[in-house]
Amino acid sequence: MALGSKQLAPSELDTFEDQRLVEELRKAKEELFNLRFQSATGQLDSHGRLRAVKRDIARIYTVIRERELGIRATPAPVETAKKASKAKAKKADAAEPVAEKEEAE
Numbered sequence: 001m002a003l004g005s006k007q008l009a010p011s012e013l014d015t016f017e018d019q020r021l022v023e024e025l026r027k028a029k030e031e032l033f034n035l036r037f038q039s040a041t042g043q044l045d046s047h048g049r050l051r052a053v054k055r056d057i058a059r060i061y062t063v064i065r066e067r068e069l070g071i072r073a074t075p076a077p078v079e080t081a082k083k084a085s086k087a088k089a090k091k092a093d094a095a096e097p098v099a100e101k102e103e104a105e
Helices: 010-014 018-041 048-069 081-104
Strands: none
Touching: 010 048, 018 048
């Protein structure tokens, strides 16, 4: 991977939801702005970082566009802990009457 990239490999970006991709894009654009400002004032230490951030932005745009076109699958939404525990409780409640019926027979 390029110098200073934030491990934003396409396989890593596949796991991000759309909202997280937009947030990462915003952060990368903000960083690029700051790097360009540093470059203009002569304070930039690593010019390779500019290139790495531009590539990260391009990767994010590519993943977003591929999802729009249906080339790349959008990850399934992850359930929160509360929803998951409620779903398990409902399954357990539904299973209890079945167990009681089997004991009665």
